[in-house]
Amino acid sequence: MSELTQEKIGLKSRRREQPVGRFSNLKLGEILARQGILIAFALFLIGFTIANDRFLAPDNIMGVVRSSAILGVMALGVTFVVLSGNLDLSVGSMMSFSTIVVLDLHDKIGPVLAIPAMFAMTMCLGALIGFLVGYLRLNSLIVTLGMLSAIHGLTLTYSGGKNMDIADKEGTWFSVFGQSDLVGIPVPILIFALLASTLGILLAKTPYGRKVYAVGGNGLAATFSGINRSRVVFTCYVLSSFCVATAGLLQASRSLGSQNTVGQGLELEVLAAVILGGASLMGGSGTIFKTVIGVLILGFIQNGLLLVGLQFYAQYIVTWIIIILAVWLDIAAKRGKLWSPIA
Amino acid sequence: MSTQKPALRLEGILKTFPGVRALDNVSFSVIPGEVHALMGENGAGKSTLMKVLGGLYQPDDGQIIIDEQPVVMTSPLQAKSKGIVFIHQELSLAEELTVAENIYLGELPHKSFGRVDWKKLHAQTDSILQRLKVGFNAKTRVGELSIANQQMVEIARALTVEAKAVIFDEPTASLTDAEKVVLFDVITDLKSHGVGIIYISHRMEEIFKITDRISVLRDGQYRGTLNTAETTDDEITQLMIGRKLDLSRNASHHEVGDVALEVRELSCGALFKNIDFEVRRGEVVGFYGLVGAGRTEIAETLFGLREPTAGQIYLDGAEVTIHSPADAIAKGISLVPEDRKGQGLVLGMNCRDNMTLPQVEGLKFGPFVAETDEVAIFDKYKERLDIRTPGWKQTVGNLSGGNQQKIVIAKWLSMHPSILIVDEPTRGIDVGSKSEIHNLIRELASQGYAVIVISSEMPEVLHVSDRIIAMYSGEIMRTFTSDEVTEDNLIQAISGITSNRAA
Ligand SMILES: Nc1ncnc2c1ncn2[C@@H]1O[C@H](COP(=O)(O)OP(=O)(O)OP(=O)(O)O)[C@@H](O)[C@H]1O
Ligand SMILES: [Mg+2]
Numbered sequence: 001m002s003e004l005t006q007e008k009i010g011l012k013s014r015r016r017e018q019p020v021g022r023f024s025n026l027k028l029g030e031i032l033a034r035q036g037i038l039i040a041f042a043l044f045l046i047g048f049t050i051a052n053d054r055f056l057a058p059d060n061i062m063g064v065v066r067s068s069a070i071l072g073v074m075a076l077g078v079t080f081v082v083l084s085g086n087l088d089l090s091v092g093s094m095m096s097f098s099t100i101v102v103l104d105l106h107d108k109i110g111p112v113l114a115i116p117a118m119f120a121m122t123m124c125l126g127a128l129i130g131f132l133v134g135y136l137r138l139n140s141l142i143v144t145l146g147m148l149s150a151i152h153g154l155t156l157t158y159s160g161g162k163n164m165d166i167a168d169k170e171g172t173w174f175s176v177f178g179q180s181d182l183v184g185i186p187v188p189i190l191i192f193a194l195l196a197s198t199l200g201i202l203l204a205k206t207p208y209g210r211k212v213y214a215v216g217g218n219g220l221a222a223t224f225s226g227i228n229r230s231r232v233v234f235t236c237y238v239l240s241s242f243c244v245a246t247a248g249l250l251q252a253s254r255s256l257g258s259q260n261t262v263g264q265g266l267e268l269e270v271l272a273a274v275i276l277g278g279a280s281l282m283g284g285s286g287t288i289f290k291t292v293i294g295v296l297i298l299g300f301i302q303n304g305l306l307l308v309g310l311q312f313y314a315q316y317i318v319t320w321i322i323i324i325l326a327v328w329l330d331i332a333a334k335r336g337k338l339w340s341p342i343a
Numbered sequence: 344m345s346t347q348k349p350a351l352r353l354e355g356i357l358k359t360f361p362g363v364r365a366l367d368n369v370s371f372s373v374i375p376g377e378v379h380a381l382m383g384e385n386g387a388g389k390s391t392l393m394k395v396l397g398g399l400y401q402p403d404d405g406q407i408i409i410d411e412q413p414v415v416m417t418s419p420l421q422a423k424s425k426g427i428v429f430i431h432q433e434l435s436l437a438e439e440l441t442v443a444e445n446i447y448l449g450e451l452p453h454k455s456f457g458r459v460d461w462k463k464l465h466a467q468t469d470s471i472l473q474r475l476k477v478g479f480n481a482k483t484r485v486g487e488l489s490i491a492n493q494q495m496v497e498i499a500r501a502l503t504v505e506a507k508a509v510i511f512d513e514p515t516a517s518l519t520d521a522e523k524v525v526l527f528d529v530i531t532d533l534k535s536h537g538v539g540i541i542y543i544s545h546r547m548e549e550i551f552k553i554t555d556r557i558s559v560l561r562d563g564q565y566r567g568t569l570n571t572a573e574t575t576d577d578e579i580t581q582l583m584i585g586r587k588l589d590l591s592r593n594a595s596h597h598e599v600g601d602v603a604l605e606v607r608e609l610s611c612g613a614l615f616k617n618i619d620f621e622v623r624r625g626e627v628v629g630f631y632g633l634v635g636a637g638r639t640e641i642a643e644t645l646f647g648l649r650e651p652t653a654g655q656i657y658l659d660g661a662e663v664t665i666h667s668p669a670d671a672i673a674k675g676i677s678l679v680p681e682d683r684k685g686q687g688l689v690l691g692m693n694c695r696d697n698m699t700l701p702q703v704e705g706l707k708f709g710p711f712v713a714e715t716d717e718v719a720i721f722d723k724y725k726e727r728l729d730i731r732t733p734g735w736k737q738t739v740g741n742l743s744g745g746n747q748q749k750i751v752i753a754k755w756l757s758m759h760p761s762i763l764i765v766d767e768p769t770r771g772i773d774v775g776s777k778s779e780i781h782n783l784i785r786e787l788a789s790q791g792y793a794v795i796v797i798s799s800e801m802p803e804v805l806h807v808s809d810r811i812i813a814m815y816s817g818e819i820m821r822t823f824t825s826d827e828v829t830e831d832n833l834i835q836a837i838s839g840i841t842s843n844r845a846a
Pocket of ligand 2: 389391432442512743744745
């Protein structure tokens with residue numbers, strides 16, 4: 001370490017001889033490029049705090065985390081898919097499916113059976129996508145875009161297009177997942193935290209996680225290393241569908257009733273969070289921790305915009321702007337410049 | 344030294360990366376019409392110096408002087424406009440585009456209304472390709488070309504501009520002998536037009552054949568410049584690595600054991616047919632032939648990447664079917680693949696994780712990867728193969744070309760396979776490490792490994808092999824024992840008919 005700092009000092013003293021303007025210019029660009037997202041987030045925070053003093057109040061913070069939990073849980077699974085070099089645009093409509101199914105089955109077979117049944121059905125959908133993308137090597141964008149609409153159709157067919165409600169909303173214990181607190185912390189936050197740490201460890205510390213990175217980083221090299229690429233991709237989608245089922249459970253338990261379109265549009269928000277966290281859409285780079293940061297950044301920005309009085313629907317536009325910004329900064333970080341004539 | 348004015352000069356160049364001082368006060372110049380070699384061990388800073396010159400990196404300090412004018416080189420485009428053409432160590436072509444489009448990318452000839460003048464484009468391209476005597480034309484899609492031919496496309500790019508200096512960074516690493524001859528003709532041609540050539544290579548024969556001066560870097564520092572006509576191998580090596588090199592073969596007269604691998608009548612479509620050979624424990628069998636002779640395809644078949652259309656494979660006398668690379672690994676086969684960037688490495692991953700990737704499932708502590716064991720493996724091979732990197736956390740993509748290759752070799756050696764197949768193992772590796780790897784291969788054999796070495800370098804096969812199998816166009820022409828083989832009969836065996844086929 002000391003060697004390194006010495007080098008840096010040596011470097012600085014030599015650098016002073018360069019024309020100052022160009023030097024400081026370059027430096028600022030570099031810093032912006034590398035830490036752009038965090039800097040932008042810090043500016044947002046400062047701005048919102050000035051605009052509205054409620055923004056950093058503890059209950060508001062807790063509220064943001066809590067309302068981000070469902071999105072967050074989904075983002076964890078999508079992180080695996082993105083790391084393996086693929087996309088998943090079907091998570092939003094898959095989440096609607098889970099929510100509707102578990103609410104419907106709740107009254108038909110009781111919550112104890114409804115929950116595992118819903119998980120099984122959702123994960124079958126994940127397995128189907130995994131099979132198509134992993135084993136048949138179909139383009140994940142096309143497959144999951146198709147699935148987005150197919151699963152929506154499936155949900156509507158299942159529900160007959162009607163909203164789904166639990167009959168006895170007062171009498172069921174099913175609301176524990178979405179509405180209760182444990183040791184003073186809302187259960188959705190606990191579930192998000194638990195899942196995040198488990199999946200974080202799975203990704204960072206186990207052979208399986210290593211393989212996910214390898215497959216996304218260079219699929220051919222992974223194959224040459226004896227890794228079964230198809231199986232890794234398949235499991236990523238199954239894992240993602242497990243997370244979606246969990247999100248559906250949280251959603252159903254929170255509202256105890258739902259429209260068919262409850263998850264609509266979430267796929268983009270989830271993707272925004274994952275990219276915001278710094279995962280590369282090319283695969284092979286990103287972490288669960290970064291995704292959690294991305295989820296929180298997105299949550300705080302959306303909350304802040306509401307607090308300063310922006311219309312709810314403006315969020316869709318803002319989310320898009322954030323995605324573009326994040327992708328740009330991601331590329332800029334790789335080349336160390338905000339703009340460069342070469343790729 | 345020379346009275347002629349240099350075409351360009353680099354002065355006091357300093358470049359650091361986190362944890363690495365890649366260039367430390369390096370100066371270098373090229374005179375018009377000379378071929379100036381830049382030599383040094385893997386990681387010495389050759390490519391970095393050239394990237395500074397080519398506008399890809401900004402130096403932390405120092406100057407680039409062209410025509411006595413200091414120039415701040417901010418982009419490759421600018422470098423090109425100053426007449427500096429860079430042919431990279433790693434290919435940078437758009438695979439989906441045609442040869443012509445790649446060569447003139449960014450400056451396609453235009454007709455009115457911004458329409459591309461395809462006729463002119465293709466005519467211009469074909470005239471350049473003719474000069475290079477290649478077997479493809481302007482309309483060929485680059486993705487369909489062999490690596491060697493892609494290299495020729497890169498070279499063709501250099502011929503499109505009025506160049507002041509052309510940089511060749513290890514251009515011959517994947518060229519066949521015939522293609523090399525063409526390349527050297529091109530270089531001579533450029534030279535006679537007063538272009539300064541910077542030539543990076545680890546191959547001494549080439550250096551002596553075509554260069555006029557040699558500058559040497561060691562650990563990012565300038566070590567001196569020699570006149571090629573007045574120097575020797577030894578003197579260069581001495582400057583490069585600070586000691587003499589012992590090139591004698593480890594006279595290991597070890598026992599040759601049982602047959603470990605036997606291949607009978609193996610065929611795979613048109614790629615290779617009726618391949619018969621066996622490899623014993625303790626034996627190194629070399630496969631020599633031209634690029635496209637089917638050697639790599641045989642290796643891939645043995646490693647479960649291709650399905651043979653006929654024939655049998657026996658391991659320790661028992662017939663086996665190898666379904667997948669995982670299956671091959673489980674059966675004790677390792678393959679160091681030909682293309683380190685595409686097949687060997689996950690460039691965005693760190694050194695350690697790359698090295699242990701095939702065995703990560705076996706390195707467990709409970710459900711977790713045993714990271715301390717991994718670091719131990721990394722340290723062992725870093726030491727053994729002299730891999731230059733600040734530590735295991737370094738991203739492999741940031742290593743120099745030769746050091747990346749060493750990571751790939753370490754990756755498969757550390758599997759302790761019973762059958763080790765290495766395909767062009769020393770591509771891009773410096774002289775010192777090359778002999779180290781050759782010694783290692785001999786040593787592994789003496790420990791009872793069965794080793795197959797595929798190489799297009801005759802000295803390499805001659806040096807390491809106990810037996811040499813000469814291939815031509817998918818068939819085995821002849822098998823030599825190390826006593827009976829000579830350069831001449833080997834060349835005869837692999838050429839079949841002298842042809843310059845586009846692979
Ligand atoms: N982008 C980078 N980031 C960090 N370190 C780098 C980067 N590029 C090069 N280096 C380091 O700088 C040193 C010099 O590398 P360079 O590629 O110039 O070596 P080289 O002389 O071309 O070697 P080779 O013969 O193997 O191609 C190496 O230690 C390498 O790891
Ligand atoms: Mg190099």
